[in-house]
Amino acid sequence: MKTFSPTRNVFPGQLAFLLLASAMAIPALAQQQQPSSNSASVSSSATPKEGFWGRVNPFARKKWVNNRVDPLKGQLNELDEVNAKNGRDIQDVDGRAQAGIRQAQSTADAASNTASAAGTQAQKANATAQGASGRVDQLNSTVSGLDQYRQANEIEVTFHSGQPTLSVAARKQLDGFAAKLANRQGYVLEIEGHSPQASTAGIQSSGRLAEAVKRYLVTQDQIPVYRLHTVALGNVPAGDSELSQPVKASSVRIRLMENSLAAQAAASPHDAASLTGAERP
Numbered sequence: 001m002k003t004f005s006p007t008r009n010v011f012p013g014q015l016a017f018l019l020l021a022s023a024m025a026i027p028a029l030a031q032q033q034q035p036s037s038n039s040a041s042v043s044s045s046a047t048p049k050e051g052f053w054g055r056v057n058p059f060a061r062k063k064w065v066n067n068r069v070d071p072l073k074g075q076l077n078e079l080d081e082v083n084a085k086n087g088r089d090i091q092d093v094d095g096r097a098q099a100g101i102r103q104a105q106s107t108a109d110a111a112s113n114t115a116s117a118a119g120t121q122a123q124k125a126n127a128t129a130q131g132a133s134g135r136v137d138q139l140n141s142t143v144s145g146l147d148q149y150r151q152a153n154e155i156e157v158t159f160h161s162g163q164p165t166l167s168v169a170a171r172k173q174l175d176g177f178a179a180k181l182a183n184r185q186g187y188v189l190e191i192e193g194h195s196p197q198a199s200t201a202g203i204q205s206s207g208r209l210a211e212a213v214k215r216y217l218v219t220q221d222q223i224p225v226y227r228l229h230t231v232a233l234g235n236v237p238a239g240d241s242e243l244s245q246p247v248k249a250s251s252v253r254i255r256l257m258e259n260s261l262a263a264q265a266a267a268s269p270h271d272a273a274s275l276t277g278a279e280r281p
Contacts, residue, residue, distance in 0.1 A: 149188070153180070153256035157213060162195060162205050162250040164212040171220075174213065177254065178221030186259035189223070191230040196247045198235050205250065207232030213252045 155177050157170045166174070181187065191213055193206030210230040217223040235247045 148260040149257040150260070151255055152187070152258040153177075155254050157252045157254065159209055159250040159252070162197070162209075164208040166212060166216055171216065174216055175221060177256075178217060178223055181223065181256070186261050187227065188257050189217070189228050190255040190257055191228060192238060192253045192255075193230065193232045194236070194238060194247045194251050194253065195234055196249060202234035203232050206234050209250055209252050213254065 155173060157166070157173055159165070159170075160167070191210045193208070193210030193213075195202040195205040195209070197205055207230075210232055214228050214230050217228060218225055237245065237247060238253050
């Protein structure tokens with residue numbers, strides 16, 4: 001049996017051609033197998049490997065970059081989320097702080113307004129108290145002057161034969177005296193009856209004379225009754241008994257007694273009216 005031998009029946013030229021083809025095929029085969037080996041090495045190692053021709057595999061470089069960049073992207077995303085959360089927290093804190101400031105300012109303004117109102121009320125109360133104090137002083141002066149009277153005028157009306165009949169001259173005298181009392185305030189009239197008769201007869205006679213004068217002033221001259229005060233003195237001398245002469249004729253003495261407040265009214269009617277209420281006849 002014949003065996004095949006590659007070198008048998010091969011010409012020297014053919015052998016050289018086969019050697020040359022083998023030499024060219026080995027590098028090509030190595031170049032075809034290099035990417036798979038490089039891919040495996042890139043997946044297992046972080047450092048890219050050069051190919052057969054001295055160049056870095058572009059696919060291996062992109063994957064290596066992605067392996068490096070992907071963790072950074074995750075960290076950046078996480079950092080963005082943290083920054084966003086911090087921004088929201090800052091806005092929330094700032095909003096609450098602004099709201100607190102506004103509320104505090106509003107409370108301070110309200111307190112200031114309340115204090116101002118309280119100050120105004122205090123000033124008004126002080127003014128009222130001062131006015132009340134002045135009013136009390138005025139009332140004290142008014143009360144103390146209610147029973148203070150002074151004699152302002154005096155007349156004496158005579159009667160003939162002790163009869164309680166007014167003569168024409170006596171009536172004119174009373175009319176003239178009453179005319180001066182028109183619109184006058186704060187006065188009273190003291191009417192004293194005098195008679196030369198002694199004892200009870202003199203008192204009764206002087207009483208009738210005083211009542212006759214009083215009746216005429218009320219009915220004819222419209223003098224209020226409450227301003228008239230009569231007294232029957234009989235033969236008692238008028239005024240100071242040591243200096244007065246004994247009663248020799250029947251007469252009625254009329255004294256105009258004016259209150260101290262009436263004098264104020266005469267000096268300043270407006271002020272006196274505000275102080276005393278302006279007594280009306």
